[in-house]
Amino acid sequence: MNQKFKQLFNAAKNLGCRSESEVAAMIMKGYHIFVNFTTKFQKQVKCTDLRQEPVNGKIHDRKSMGEDVFWAIRGGSATSFGVILAWKIKLVRVPPIVTGFNIHKTLEEGATKLIHRWQHIAHELHEDLFIRIVAQNSGDKSKTFQATFEFLFLGRHDKLIQLMNESFPELGLQAKDCTEMSWIQSVLFFAGYNKEDPPELLLNRTTTYKSSFKAKSDFVKEPIPKTGLEGIWKMLLEEETLALLLMEPYGGRMNEISESEIPFPHRKGNLYNIQYLVK
Template sequence: MPMSYLAVFLILLLPISCSSSAPTLVEKKFKECLITQLGGNSQSVEKIIFTKSSSQYPQVLEAREQNTRWVNSSWKPILILAPFHESEIQAAIRCSKELGLQLRVRSGGHDYEGQSYLSEVPFVMVDLINMRSIQVNLCDETAWVQAGASVGELYYQISKASKVHGFPAGTCPSVGVGGQISGGGQGVMLRKHGLAADHVVDAYIIDANGKIHDRKSMGEDVFWAIRGGSSTSFGVILAWKIRLVRVPPIVTGFNLRKTVEEGANNLIHRWQYIAHELHEDLVIRVIVQNSGDKSKTLRVLFNSQFLGGVDRLIPLMNKSFPELGLQAKDCTEMNWIQSVMFIAGYNIDDPLELLLNRTTTSKNSFKAKSDYVKEPIPKDGLEGAWKMLLEEEAATVMIFEPYGGIMNEISESETPFPHRKGNLYNIQYLVNWKGNNNEEKHLLWAKMIYRYMTPYVSKFPRAAYFNYKDLDLGKNLHDNTSYSTASVWGEKYFKGNFRRLAQIKTKFDPQNFFRNEQSIPLLDAHPY
């Protein structure tokens, strides 16, 4: 480790261990560097920088936090930068390197482990809240969307431009586009159109030297890597160029609630055999939850989006899943943007402007994990999972997302996201609680249900979805975590694509500037 880096690193450690004045020194040095990099414009810098000594720092940090576990930590950013222009990000990269700081990027703030909020080493948060323009071009059916835009903002702008176009991203409107596409981006149109990342045709990214690349200059290897393989391991995504998809004028949705007494377990067991084989226009999600109240009741919701009218849907359901007993009166016809509202939990007649809301109403703590299922789980296996949901005193939920359709036609190596053919469905496990009470107990529950599900889910490796980040799978412990060490978690997310990601990382960011607890490692890295 060079002496200059070591000296700065020791200075930065002081506020954690014994000094309260050192952060002010680091803030001063970073601000001076930024002013120099931006041509001496101190007024411009004051508008975009929020240091720990700033009264606005807590408000900016917590404005879009999705998990109170993050903001209760002492491992917060030394300062927050909210740039309006890419030149300010370029300057932040150069200043971070000069001062030996890490750099983390927040687009929507939904990282399940809060890696843009937390780090055991000193870091700068780059908040892209001011970089969220969206330009829809119906002539070639594409859109440029800056990384700081939310999925809801993208959906909203598409709907304003066209009634017959949409985009196959996620179901939570406040998620940032930059991060979601970076990890794949699955949603309810997955069976028809694949992932959000499958529809990226160009991108702008800033590398560790501050250079801006498009698809041509970054090269096809890097372009492959950032579409589902953790773009934050390679640089700072500025914008994606996406290909829109055609949607029908009428979309149908339904929410059918069933109890155990009404045969919910049998229905879910049957669902496993048919959900992945349904017509690709139809997705039926299953959401099983314990509300966390004293009633200790299990609630089961069959939640669906169908790209067509009810007159087509009912015959399909009668043929493929008559056990559910769906009737026309259970269904709601709407347009595509209303179906986005429907799936997000809004009423379809609510104002579309609700999609522009980037903050969540509930400020709770949560922990999540994920799995992929390749063979139907037997009834007694499902019953054991329901029992565990009910035993936990906090609110718990399991969300089943069906695969199949076009996902079976896309190669595992087409993008870094490998979970394609052969998966019946994806499971997400969540436990949600208020405050800091019994946090360890709730985290233990997440580990226990994950352990319980071991016999029923994918193996060698036991796969996980990168956008449902889970540090329990393993993490990088130092700057030069070896490839073999990182493979413990990396192959769960990326399977055989992990080695190629490491090869590309080694070439594009050989100094491993862009790193975090689960960033792609250098292929030839050796631990200190």
């Protein structure tokens, strides 16, 4: 598997996945991971064929297995049908320079108001702009709260600032907040590495994340009112361990794909996905 991933990595360095699991998620489901929200991202990876070996040892492609099985395999449970030997995927190019940044806000700095505003606009932002939120407690006895706005924009920072001033001026984005880099550097950046680190680090299958956690998700169709958000923050601060919410927008290309086109149905009508996680 590591050799297969190296081949995929070297052939498509602009894909931007952090691990084998994210490669599979993008190919099979077009799922809501960081790299494929906008129209360009969602069009970036499209599975057009595959080779699969079921239990009887006969190798099938899309034509011989039939459209129903091909559809089912793309639902994220390919191992239920056999071993996937190869994927055939269609890519599109991304710009040579993208912009990423993280902005941190506390409750005293207006995090609640900003998150409430984000709920109304994140799914309608420019197709090249992705903004998600990580809202968490400090995980210690100090019981502090912080919301991190994580951005990725397919382009340079000057265009990004212009778009943000038009769509989300409340956040106050400035040039000093932005980091310009290549697409593969952005993968390192958001995976917690330095953008100058060699991209081959992404081939390391030994995880540095050792602690266990419990998580579940919901799909949000209506914005949560400010009083509801304040109640959530109170619950986070009452936890005796690290607890966080991942809030990731839908909209864009996600709205253009019918719920029956691929097995992942949660698309049009959802504002964002919210994941609750406790470590």
